[in-house]
Amino acid sequence: MRLANIYIEHPTLSLDQCFSYRYTQEELQPGMRVWVPFAHQRLVGFVDSLSEISEEEAARLPYQIREVLEVIDHGPLLNEELRALGKWMAQMYVASTISCYQSMLPKLLKPKAGKAHAVMEEVAYFDHVIDGLTPRQREVLSEMEQCGSMPAVQYRRQYKxxxxxxxxxxxxxxxxxxxxxxxxxGVAQTASHTLTKEQQAALSALQQGEGHSVVVLHGVTGSGKSEVFLRYADQQVQQGKQVLFLVPEIALTPQMQRAVEARFGDGAAIYHSHLSDQQKYEQYQLVAQGKVQVVVGTRSAIFLPFARLGAIILDEEHDTSYKQENAPRYHCRDIAIWRGRHHGCKVILASATPSLESYARAYKGVYQLIEMKSRIHQDLPPVEIVDMGAALRRGENALLSERLREAIAETLVRGEQVMLLLNRRGYTPVLRCIDCGEALMCPHCDVALSYHKEEQRMKCHICGYSRPLPDTCPSCHGTQFRYLGIGTQRLEEYVRTCFPQATIIRMDSDATRRKGAHEQLLRQFSREGDILLGTQMIAKGLDYENVTLVGIINGDASLKSGDYRSSELTFDLLEQACGRSGRGQKEGRVILQAYDCEHYAVRCAAAHDYQRFFAAEMNYRHLAQYPPYTYLSAAFFVHRDARVALEGANHALAALQKQQICKVLGPIALGRQKDVYRYRVILKGKDRMGQAQLLRQMFEQHRRAKQRARMEIDVDLLLLE
Known part of the structure; x- marks a missing residue:
């Protein structure tokens, strides 16, 4: 009897095993989807392996072997490499194997029941020539024979x-x-300019870096890192290999896409979350069929089915967007390194502010370190820190200090451009009743609603709940409210009153919801914009030679977070934002408004001194035993009843009392989100795989105890808040 060992579509960890079904379909192979009976349902399964047993062995089994109902695919969806990667991810991140496979595939191919199908089209094909055709018919048929085929719509329109x-x-x-x-x-364009000595040295180091599969390319903003890894990628393509360019956010994709298409000419597969399901499917097939040499994409592009990878490049590798928020909670950098080893290619981690984990490994020689310390055109822009506490005492405006407002006016008079960074969207984060002091809260989350003036609505930035701006306070029926804090909408409104003649473009998640909005806004700023105002999405990767002033509002706001990474995140944001100024022939400058002006993250960013920040932050991490000196993992216990969630967390703690692998912290209440209460238990220690195994054991004990709270797992916890 021939058996197919199959993972069913349910991604729960409790069903993370293969179920055996007999099959008669000759075309069945590992990596294909099938329809199978499971309990009283008809589900999609994913074939893991094939085997055989005798009829006698089958008869002795304590259960009846059921049969595969139908084969869905004509060939395997995932090759042997990606199936091995999925199993590695399942162990590494304590997730079900099927959930890892599902995360690799576009929606139209996921091993999951659904009604979504690929879009079909009619195609006209040349078939054969017959006698008796008119001269015009022979002419058209000759043209069809030359091209072979074309979309039927085009064929009918063209030849009527x-x-x-x-x-x-x-x-x-x-x-x-x-x-x-x-x-x-398109036509590939050879790089037209000569590399600087530092760029040439970096490229040579990449080419000669034997023994290191992972490279940290640390270069200050404007040092020409992109040109270095583009030339290295070009060399790989010339050898018949493929290259993957990864960017952390969709806003950076158009700029990288243009650079890649200009360099390689044949176009590139583009893969990110703003594509439709059909577009993702089409781009996936281009890679699977080997029709493209280069791919530009965000996090999920790391799973595309490459056959001959020559390089994987993570631009802005420090960015937290490379960590997946939902199960399986993988980090794109880990997947890139795994695939790089499999293909024997380099993984290039490029950033002006490398993550502490990556730079520490490079510092110790585990990764190759390549430094680029000078800009191509100008020196790094001088940064002026404005103490907003002192400015407010002088009666200045809390949004724009007099110094920044004067600098904006001077820049606009010269016909140059300005970027203003405020890392908070909306109009104001808190609307508080003047009479009773109550803030308007989200009914589903323990957070205040943010006011969005353009829509006259209050919105929750966690669950998406929205309601009209109330006329009266829900608590005391008072009619007057106080705006607390500022968001990009409020800043935009104020800047327009200060500079009514300027063309101001706002770029935040509210302004970029529409498909293609990122590229449209950036194109508009390039052509006619005076001031680009936005959240952190404008702080990295953008390259406009006419931007000579960057203003940073509330630059130290993220330091108020209780997260152990708050200093690193603040430094990264400030240094990246500073790097947008003076990238061309014109001198740039930065004005940084802050309240905690003496904090080392602010001071090091103003001095463009990554090494000093690295030393100070690593000292703090060592004292507190935080990553990269240890690993953090977490178990979350979630339920609509707070008591049930807490009970699940306490049960887990009791099971952890005798283990000696790591320290245990918690349970910690995280507050209500989307109508559920969450408690977290943190594991902290030096044995990463030990933590993963311990969390899997915790899940099994939690399941056997029939705890009502849902348990979620995050290995390599990146952020505490």
Missing amino acids: SVARTLIEKGCVRIERREKQATLVK
């Missing part, structure tokens, strides 16, 4: 009545097939 006649005569046939992505054809 002749098209119909040739179909009727059987000379041209119409077939339905899955809609395919169209590659943008």
